[in-house]
Amino acid sequence: MSAMGNPTNIFWHECPVGKVDRQKLLNQQGCIVWITGLSGSGKSTLACSLGRQLHSRGKLSYVLDGDNLRHGLNKNLGFAPEDRAENIRRVGEVAKLFADAGLICIASLISPYRKDRDACRALLPENFIEVFLNMPLELCEGRDPKGLYKLARAGKIKGFTGIDDPYEPPLKCEVCIEIQEKDGNCPTPNEMAGQVVTYLEDKGYLEAQ
Ligand SMILES: Nc1ncnc2c1ncn2[C@@H]1O[C@H](COP(=O)(O)OS(=O)(=O)O)[C@@H](OP(=O)(O)O)[C@H]1O
Numbered sequence: 001m002s003a004m005g006n007p008t009n010i011f012w013h014e015c016p017v018g019k020v021d022r023q024k025l026l027n028q029q030g031c032i033v034w035i036t037g038l039s040g041s042g043k044s045t046l047a048c049s050l051g052r053q054l055h056s057r058g059k060l061s062y063v064l065d066g067d068n069l070r071h072g073l074n075k076n077l078g079f080a081p082e083d084r085a086e087n088i089r090r091v092g093e094v095a096k097l098f099a100d101a102g103l104i105c106i107a108s109l110i111s112p113y114r115k116d117r118d119a120c121r122a123l124l125p126e127n128f129i130e131v132f133l134n135m136p137l138e139l140c141e142g143r144d145p146k147g148l149y150k151l152a153r154a155g156k157i158k159g160f161t162g163i164d165d166p167y168e169p170p171l172k173c174e175v176c177i178e179i180q181e182k183d184g185n186c187p188t189p190n191e192m193a194g195q196v197v198t199y200l201e202d203k204g205y206l207e208a209q
């Protein structure tokens with residue numbers, strides 16, 4: 001008997017308190033804010049800033065950060081395409097549970113492959129907000145806070161996203177954060193988070209249905 005593959009003889013058990021009840025309690029709507037972008041594009045910074053802005057408005061959120069999850073839930077995964085796919089699949093499933101709990105779940109992962117992100121979207125199509133941190137490679141590489149680009153350029157890390165591994169930008173996303181035309185600068189962390197909060201507010205996520 002294998003525990004893997006499609007489960008058989010498994011039945012869904014419904015509980016009397018549901019997502020709508022929890023959303024009423026929290027006065028918000030559960031959803032997934034999926035932040036994607038290159039290493040160094042500002043995903044963790046945006047996730048934290050967004051979490052802070054939501055918290056100060058009395059909204060409950062939780063951050064699932066790719067780097068952090070690789071210390072626990074995903075510690076057995078590397079960066080080969082199939083490992084990244086499994087990484088994103090797991091986080092997508094966890095994010096769906098958090099959204100079902102009524103939380104604004106902020107997932108911040110490179111998630112370089114479009115097909116993997118689209119699979120997560122398909123888990124919660126009505127409440128999936130894809131946020132693309134569209135920062136040029138030169139900016140991310142210039143920041144290089146962990147020195148990983150340097151190692152990748154020196155050939156000491158193989159398969160590094162943006163260097164010798166692909167990043168597939170979203171074809172359409174709910175929020176795109178870009179370099180500002182007016183001054184050629186990246187918006188500040190507060191401005192980036194503000195852009196996402198505005199989207200959530202406009203779409204009614206910050207109040208119960
Ligand atoms: N080969 C390779 N490619 C890309 N990134 C690498 C690699 N090796 C290690 N790291 C570090 O792992 C962090 C990315 O983890 P993620 O779980 O977000 O990646 S992925 O979504 O599965 O592609 C990433 O963190 P961020 O810089 O915060 O994006 C890197 O610190």
Ligand SMILES: Nc1ncnc2c1ncn2[C@@H]1O[C@H](COP(=O)(O)OP(=O)(O)O)[C@@H](O)[C@H]1O
Pocket residue numbers: 037038039040041042043044045046143145186187188189192
């Ligand atoms: N909007 C921003 N303006 C200026 N610096 C930023 C901004 N966002 C992130 N940074 C800086 O860029 C570096 C990478 O940010 P980080 O959030 O760790 O990116 P990622 O999670 O995508 O790897 C950090 O040193 C961070 O302080």
